[in-house]
Amino acid sequence: MDKRIEEAVKRESTSKDYALEYYEAEKELLDGLFSLDTEFLDSLFTRKGKLFDATMGRGRHVIHFAKRGFEVFGNDYNRNMVELVRKDLNRLKLKARLYNHNITDLSRIKDNSFDYVISMGHSLGCIPKIKNREKAVKEFARVVKPDGLVVVHGHNIFGDISLEDVLPMLKCCILPGSGLEPRDMIYFHSKNLGHTFIHYFSLNELHRLFAAAGLKIQKKAGLNWKQNGYYRGPLKSLMCGGFIFVGKK
Ligand SMILES: C[S@@+](CC[C@H](N)C(=O)[O-])C[C@H]1O[C@@H](n2cnc3c(N)ncnc32)[C@H](O)[C@@H]1O
Secondary structure: OOHHHHHHHHHHHHOHHHHHOHHHHOHHHOOOHHHHHHHHHHHHOOOOOEEEEOOOOOOHHHHHHHHOOOEEEEEOOOHHHHHHHHHHHHHOOOOOEEEOOOOOOOOOOOOOOEEEEEEOOOHHHHOOOHHHHHHHHHHHHHHEEEEEEEEEEEEEHHHHOOHHHHHHHHHHHHOOOOOOOOOEEEEEEEOOOEEEEEEOEOHHHHHHHHHHOOOEEEEEEEEOOOOOOEOOOOOHHHHOOEEEEEEEO
């Protein structure tokens, strides 16, 4: 893999500052996507059950569903995230079992373990290479129960990037030996995390990832450009800022 991608992924998976400043760094999402996705999950998960947040970050859904009385399991490959979530759970006197695995290999978790598997906040887009994103979604399908649900959020290529991102993105992709695939980008995230890797989705790729994992789509939400509401028009591929896919095996 290209050295820049390796270094970017290493920074994200090890940075303590990223974990400490997660909400500050993602603050443009707090009133938009981060409220909308929780409401979406609440309306979907009407029965309590075992919920696995495969890429929990600072644990906003781990804490939310632990408060709602679900049996919660959280995971993140950045161990600083895991430690901070553990501290928050203790402070709030809530319980959840936490793991520190890479979602491309969840072999330490048994098949058919959970009623709900979630990966929100565009986490799959942190993974370079389509084959690795495929591995992750296959792992989600393996660890969810046969009647359980897998829920994934991803930013759409046409929604999240601004015009000034287009040129660097094109440059990234055409540099010889860049190791980048279509809709990949190395971009400046924040002072503490520095440059990191991001892959943007198309509607098509999310469909292909779910199909390759044997997940049948149960529900599909197209979000508006700001991702603070739903887009209900006919041009989802073009007009959506992001998507939430729900699948069952
Ligand atoms: C953008 S954050 C989203 C966090 C959380 N789901 C949310 O919506 O607030 C992505 C998280 O996924 C984690 N992550 C990225 N790739 C991962 C992987 N391959 N395995 C496990 N965790 C991963 C990152 O460390 C980060 O905490």
